[in-house]
Amino acid sequence: MTKSKVFSHVFDEETLRNVNKLQGDGYISNLLGPIGTGKESYVFYSRDFHDKLVAVKIHRHNIDAFKSIPAYIRLRGRKSGGFLKQINDWTRFEYNFLSKAHNLGINTPEPIRCYENIIVMQFIGSDDNPSKLAVKDRDFDAEKWYGLIIKFIVDMAKNGMIHGDLSPYNILNYNGEPFIIDFSQALKLSSSTINFLIRDITNINNWFLSLKYKSTKEAKEIIEEIGWKDEN
Ligand SMILES: Nc1ncnc2c1ncn2[C@@H]1O[C@H](COP(=O)(O)OP(=O)(O)OP(=O)(O)O)[C@@H](O)[C@H]1O
Ligand SMILES: [Mg+2]
Structure with missing residues (x-):
């Protein structure tokens, strides 16, 4: 089967049209x-007009993708359009959170373009080898990484945001530096979402404890550092 036939088997017509548009x-x-x-x-890589490598994240137009949409987006979407529109709205949310995090100076792929269900962003890797996930490439300085990842959580939260799915499965090891990816579960910080912030911190603490790093900080201490108070 030719490559274009493979794509047309995997993707619906709408997605193929969106890929064509970006091309x-x-x-x-x-x-x-x-x-x-x-x-x-699906995440692919490609080259832009200037031959620069880019990563291309395509949200699938299927029921599994739909189920993964955070409830707060799904509920909002009920009023405004069908299934495809909700996936596209979700892609836009992810892109907006990625952009905000990137603008805060956090190590993330640089956002380049969001079109319907597709995000084009900086390719994190060397030549055409994508960087490995932190869970697979443990060649990093745990003390430095813990400090950077907690700083990332704090900076996001001070700006009203939670990553929502933070773990070594969503952090790339790019030449010894942590790069945070996958903002698809990100949410705004509020009294009803603070548990997601605590969950992110707990996931990171458990991961570092499993790496035998012993100086992790309690979630409570980190939330104090953020200066967040429940107004209710
Ligand atoms: N900008 C990027 N540069 C290099 N590799 C990337 C980039 N973005 C994503 N990847 C690779 O693609 C994989 C999937 O990306 P991502 O986590 O954003 O999608 P996902 O659909 O949420 O996947 P999962 O369900 O596995 O978490 C990552 O684990 C990573 O290996
Ligand atoms: Mg992921």
Whole structure:
């Protein structure tokens, strides 16, 4: 089967049209990879008009992807449009959170373009080898990484945001530096979402404790550092 036939088997017509549009506009060329496949998305790499490598995350238009949409987005979408629109809205949310985190100076892929169910962003890797997930490449300085990842959580929260799915499965080891990816579960910080912030901190603490790093900070201490108070 030719590569274009494979794509047309995997993707619905709408997605193929969206890929074509981004190709026509010069943001991407042929899709290579994939470098990541999940229930909700495929991540490919490609080259832009200037031959620079980019990563291309395509949210699938299927029921598994739909189920993964955070409830707060799904509920809101009920009023405004069907299934595809909700997946596209969700992609836009992810892109907006990625952009805000990137603008705070956090190590994330640089956002380049969001179109319907597709995000084009900086490719994190060297030549055409994508960086490995932190869970697979443990060649890093635990003390430095713990400090940076907690600083990331604190900076996001001070700006009203929670990553929502923070773990070594969503952190790339790019030449010894942690790069945070996958803002698809991100949410705004409030009294009803603070548990997600605590869950992110707990996941990170448990991971570092499993690496024998002993100086983790209590979630309570980190939340004090953020200065967040329950107004209710
Ligand atoms: N900008 C990038 N540069 C290099 N590799 C990337 C980039 N973005 C994503 N990847 C790769 O693609 C994989 C999937 O990306 P991501 O976590 O955003 O999607 P996902 O659908 O949430 O996947 P999962 O369900 O596995 O978490 C990542 O684990 C990573 O290996
Ligand atoms: Mg992920």
